[in-house]
Amino acid sequence: MNKGITLWGATATGKTSFLAALHTALVDQKTDSDWRLRGEDDPSTQRLVSLTHTLVNERVFPKATTNLQEYSWSLVGTMPRAIQEWHWYGPRRRPKNLVIPLHVVDAQGEVAKANRSQGRDVTRQFIANLENSTGILFFYDPVRDFEVGDAYEHTFGVLTELDSQLKPYGKLPHHVAVCITKFDEHRMLDAAMRMRMVEHDIDPPHFPRVPEADAREFFAKLCRLSKTQTAHRVLPLLEQTFDRSKIRYFVSSAIGFYVDPFTGVFDLRDYQQHIPRTTPDDDPRIRGDIRSINVVEPIIWLGRQLARTAG
């Protein structure tokens, strides 16, 4: 396994939007590491620019992915006080620059469909990508599952084939970041609040969050609301197939909540960032500035696992 990270999830679960928000989210992060995203070749850099521009500047969602797209990016950051040096006046620590190669494969959601409506070739290619990945970003959109209910359909077929391809392993060795997406949707926030799983950031704009400790439970509860009554099997299926210690759950949003630029704080009465279209030919729009939630965290966690695997 040396291929980096593969994105996996049903259609329209927010995979490409997640990538489009990543660069900005890293710029906005408030950590000492100063992680940033860098393109490693021309096509990947252009794609990074184009995705970010579409989401942040044009404030529209990026186009749906076609087949399988691969991007060669790097997480570039600084580890503060990582290197110890000795001087005449005693020890001194200085920061260390880190570059974690991030080979990302973004797959069209339909390729994971169990009925292989996209043809055998592309599905086989997708499974091969998962097989050769160290990290998997698994996307679950509770809203979509409530309306369509196809999460399980997009999960079990792929997992069964992947399991079959990696026979010598007991549990599959991948690191899996499960992203419960579209937290900015009011139904999601309402549900989280009703479940009493919401905390607010200390720093402005005081966004509500589901803490990572509660994310798994939140995911489990949301899965029970699936339209087809099958999504409750997604969580046990993931945990049976992958090592539990290598799965982390994140409740995320690529676009975040709307924040009034004048007040600069989250307002529970006016936080809807996503403006649905009014006519069939309209573009759905993003109302305000992009303020991603839990976009950086899964990527950095997987990036560290990649770096550790590569030695």
Add this chain to the structure above:
Amino acid sequence: MIRTVGGPVGQLRPAGPTRPDIVAGGAAPGTRSALFAEWALWGKDAHETGYHVLRCSKGPLRALDFAETITRYSPGELDGFPQYTVSWIPDANHEPEYIALGVHEVALAGPEADGRSRRDAVGREIVFVRLFCVRYADLVRYAEQAEHMVGYLSLVQAVDQIQLPPAEVGPVALALPAVPAPIVSRGPVRRLAEQVATLLLTGRQVCILGADDVPVADRLRFIDTVMALLPYGMRAAMSAATWAGSTSQELKLRLFFLGTARVVGRLADGRPRAEDFLVEWGHPEDIHVTEDPALLYQDWLKDVKSLAPALLAEQVSPARFGAADIRRMVGNLPRDKDIATTLDELGASLQIADQPAIRRAIKRLRRYLAGEDAPAKPVDDQLDYQRRIRRARLLVDDERLSAALKADLYDVLLPVAFGPALTYAGYCAVEECAGIPLHTSLRSALARFAAADWLAYFLVHASRPGSRGDTLLAGLRAQGTHASEPLDLVMKGVAVQALQPRHGPIVLDCALKYLRERGEDPGQSLASRGYLVSVCEYVYPEAWEAQVRQLMRVLDIAFDGRLTRSDIDRVFDQSGYRPTAALEQAVVRKTDRRNHEHVRNKVTQAIRRANGFPVHAVHFSQGRNSVARLLPWNWGRPGREPTAPPVNPGGLRNRAPSGDGVLPFPRTTAALVLVVLMILVVVIYLAVKLIVLHG
């Protein structure tokens, strides 16, 4: 405009790969067949989020086949519509059956909207693909009847306005334009197309950069032009796109336009991906290819120039881009002039040393030779080529030509007229054409040419400039040739008088070298072949001294050192050949003076034997009578029953002691005789005494 064909599928449709149950009849003879296409619409409805086949024709191809083709040959992320892809669908035996034309587009807006939604359930733009699949055989049949080939542009023109029916019905009829869409015939784009056609024959993907501002119709015309420069049959397995995404992981397209070059990455399963050939639009700089088929094709293209599309349009057999198909295709490139004409032209060009014309002829002949499928040239044809070569003095040394050009020339002439491998007869014919001795360039070319038999091999390699004996024999060793096989070939040549005496010394020398090096018992081998007396007599008919020297060498190989009586007996006691004076002289020179008389006697006996006389017959002049022969000191002398040659076990040569006849030790014999006589005298004395005593 909606054109559909309902009910049974058109007349051109045999059973398909995926629905063998659907069978249709053939076209009525004499009628011009319409061209029908199976179709599919790929996209999504307004309430959906995932792409799938929205609807498709009822026919041999099913929805899954269409989906497979669309996703397999997907160009990835597209900017600007429409874009076009061409691809192919194999039959059940994985041979090309359909060519597929995909129109990637978004739904029209406003009053021209055709009922398709522009946005999906989450508001994302929907990119539709209208896929039209035409059976390749139908396309060829149509083209034959229409008397012009159908290109991609014509197909696009035919399908462009076809809006697919809302329900699943039969194939749609294509109204192809009466006049085929023109391809690019000159200028930098044409030169670029020629280069791209060459690059496609390397088997690698070709990517064209810098065409962002070129209209899609021109990009499609360019693809059409490229394919017009290749045999039409290669369209049966061609895949190309007027645009593709640079970040697509595995593009299955052979030719595509990109905004940014793809990086050398890895495939989904981790294997490294072959690097694309990058070509800049509008910059037809010289390309560098190393693959032989591509180079040969490039030469051919330069040769035929603008005639290429016309010559290639008739080559309609489906062909894939695999190495074997490409080699076959290059070998079967249409030839503008036959070999005989080319040879005659070459003769005329050589007379005036027109080097460009000579080079063109060489390239043409090289293409003939590259045709692996071409049946071996009949003997009569090759004899005709040899006559033409002799008459035009094509193999005669011409100092006006450079060594490299001569090498190229001979490298094609030899296989054409004397191929596929050089026989001994072919070598003789080469000498007739070029004159004796062969000049250096020709000898070098002959050495590069494969030899069909050992005689030709010896002659070619022994006379090659700078040749060495050890490397010469290495070829035989590598083949595992038996030690005496070359010798037998020489003897056979001599027996039927096919071997030219002037070649004898070379081939005999090589055969003997090989025998000496590889033979386990060369003495036995040479003995059974009469010590090559007849060969030497044939090879050196007028040179007695040369014969003697060669026979001395033969005896050197057969026996160690000076010849003993036993060796001499062995040489002359062989039946089946008649000793010659040269052999006698060789033996005499190889033995001591005291054996010379023995040699003469053995020669006499051998000649008697060869003439059918008994070996014991004695000449009156010989003087030694039968009584004398009974004396012990005459035992072992000539005139006695010849002794058998000593058996030579274990490969040791001539280890038997000298005088190994019946009584090899005369003194001991004499002593024994004396003892016997004395005993006899004593017995007689005792007997006489007994008689006397007893009265």
